[in-house]
Amino acid sequence: PEYDELVSAVKNGSVQRDFENAQKQAKAIHSLLGINNDLILKVVDFQEFMKPVSKSKKVNRKKIEASEPTVEQEIVEDINTSKITTVEDINSSKITIVEQGPIHVVEDSLVSDVAIENNESKDDEQYQNDLNDLVDRARKASIPAEANALVRYTRSWTEEQRKPLMQAIHARLVELDELNK
Template identity: 40%
Template sequence: MNILNGTEAFAAMMAGRNIMCRVAGELIEFDDLDQFPATVFAKPGYEFCIKIDEITINDFTFLKPYSLDELEEGQDIFLIGNTGSIVKGQFIPEYEELVLAVKNGSVQRDLANAELQAKAFQSLLGVENELVIKVVDFHTYMKPTVKTKKASRKKDETPSEKVETLQHSDEMPSDFPSKKIETDPLKIVESFTSQINECVKVESVLALRYSFSANGYLDREHIHHLFALVEAKLIELDPEQYAPKNEITDLSVEALKKLQQDAENLIKDGQGHSKTSDQDPLILSDLLERAAIAKTPAEANALIKYTSTWTEEQRKPLIDAIHVRLVELNPPVEDASLSVRISKAMDLTELDALEIDVSACDQFVQPQLMELVHKRRAELDPFFNPLGNAS
């Protein structure tokens, strides 16, 4: 599950995704967004995730299987076989048959949902067989690339040696060769640029940008360049939502005082939207400017009280401005002791909780922290094999 911050969650919600929320740092279940105040995106101390759709077949309800854009190399997956088996392993993007299984909807997120999906498929055929759970290393099933030998080499090769060579080639067909991992930053940037240009929906652009930081071969300037291309593409696809807003006109101190008093009187009088609509533009300009220069988070959050009679659409620009200021006042600080806590995790449950904390860290430190998670998981779980060595 990917943990989102307020900015990412708000962008995903604007793109039509269902968002869930919970208090950060507590191991409680995510809840629907309607259980939280409208300003939750602008408040610190909350974390978000995208709600995964559910599928129901013959009274069996399970989460929608993984799609390729949700998976990263080394992520745990559960492959539902056609022989009544569920195979746990780690995702390998270069393993073409595994990628096809994901596209075919045969790869689940956890064991419970894999079992429910398998039983649902059995119910469609009127069968009920026991499921077999296996833990494997998918690297051992990948076929190595066959290298062709030069014709001039070993001209005196005996017939028996030729037969042996042919038999060896038959055992390793080149139908599914391992794909070469691109490591040239310029070629990677060129590939990402092409993908950005081909996007026709905002959702596709938002999903693509999370791949930049996850790529271990790009420098910071490359990632910033790609993010700039993403912002330009978002403005092209939805200028009303993503185009920069005009700067706010400065107001005199007397005008600000009058606007503040008008807003307070409006709240006290409890008047309807007809009067609100006449004063909203001026009051909003004042509140936006005050949000931009707020000295503390409390001062920024207090501005929302002047909009209690506004509609959600009227309030949205102020909420965005408050959130921007809160991010400026409270930049994310990485927990320096997180690596120590990972190395000292007592069991898999504690390690799973720390892995959630890692996903909320800065993208540039996540790979190092995930290496520590994999190392500790291998120590706690004898079936875990992050290095892909055949057992």
């Protein structure tokens, strides 16, 4: 409770309890960022670092804060110097492409576009086959219930897609009505 910030930092993984884990974490972050330089780790005694300063010594507190570099400042300076060295390394190196392999991202996106177009054409073919079959069955329906039952096969269709079938069913219902009279 006295060091809530420290406890929350340890729980969130930004502070390590022992030197080895801190070293491993710093190396992991450096390798993630692509930084290849030596690590300089400093063990900080947080009881000394986070000692509450009495309120009567406001002038001294400002001097102490200004004179002692904080851990955050050291980390920022270390990262900035490592970034500068990596930027200098990048600028000084001359990259030449010797061989270029297949570019999977572009290839995959083109393949997926073609697959979508093929699926759409397959869907259109399937729709036409289903529509022709249902219209044929509507023309051959012997009772109104049989003709009306064909609508249930078109639940996933749009109104525009259903229109030819509905016209065929309507025509057959009119024929059946005339036959029953």
